[in-house]
Amino acid sequence: MIMLKLTNVTKNFNGKKVLNHVHFEFKDGNIYVIRGESGSGKTTLLNIIAGYIHADEGEVERAGDLKIEYLFQDDMLFSNLTVQENLYIKYAVLHPDAAGFEKTAHDVLRSFHIIDLIDRKVSMLSGGEKRRVQLANVFMSNPDIVLMDEPTSKLDAKNRKSILDAITHAFRNKLIIIVSHENDQMPSNSIHLKLVNGSLQYE
Template identity: 30%
Template structure:
């Protein structure tokens, strides 16, 4: 599985380029932080990766990517459904028995620091808990490519810290993960960085130092 960006650039009609010369190879098991100031095209590049937008220049090639997941800035869930139900649903949709789906859901809830909230309804979760639940559900859905748009943008610093801790645990074999963020701590929680705010020259993927 591989997503290859070659000299990618985009602008909307009559407007200057949001970004140019983006070159990277995205592989499973990595979490790529897509960084840059507001207006640099982070969400637009996510849209290109999802296949919703055709880039103005350059090419995007995907091999083995059939299912794309997207986690938005604001967590959305069913108010009265429990956290466990939200994560179990993707397993049930793939044919798992309820007991097996719940067991798999509990493993993911533990991974993202939500074991204590497994039985709480979605409406009773805090903002940070809700966003971490969306990350857990995103992994449960087993997409080939998971796109995460500004997961800490609507959170206070303390709550954002819990989400950044979860991002550090999100790397998953078999899934390519791209996180658009302006948060330096979210960037540092990822394994690699694509910086759209860098000078306009060929950009490659940089590994974040541990």
């Protein structure tokens, strides 16, 4: 099923065409990896898909009222709170009675192999552990579409692989769009795209 359709999406900054009539259909149950040189417009494209900025021309259509989440390059956590408290804040925004919090938190933490960190203060975690908590936070809302800007940046090879494996296995029914400029191995079932001269192509 087509979850997200870009038609003719064009964006200029200061007279420079960053996105040039981008056409693409993203389908559910797929992981798309978008690469491209620094400054090629990857983050701009994610921002337009998320609705944070508007295209100068063209359209972004979503199939129905889909929940979309965005993992930023430097996502914030409350470092003085525990992992569980951080997840609770995220969950309570959507579910003010917090019903189902415990089960959701446990399931998500297990997916990212950090259930044993549940009561640890975020300030005491390693970089890789924090990244997993940020990812867990994103999935607390049970989103349909997840946009990730370099989700494995600043991590060592072992952590990168294990985080990508977790995303692949636990969330295979979602539409996931990952921006990456690393030459890293990406999940084997992902669809590789490249932004070149403002247009989105299969790699």
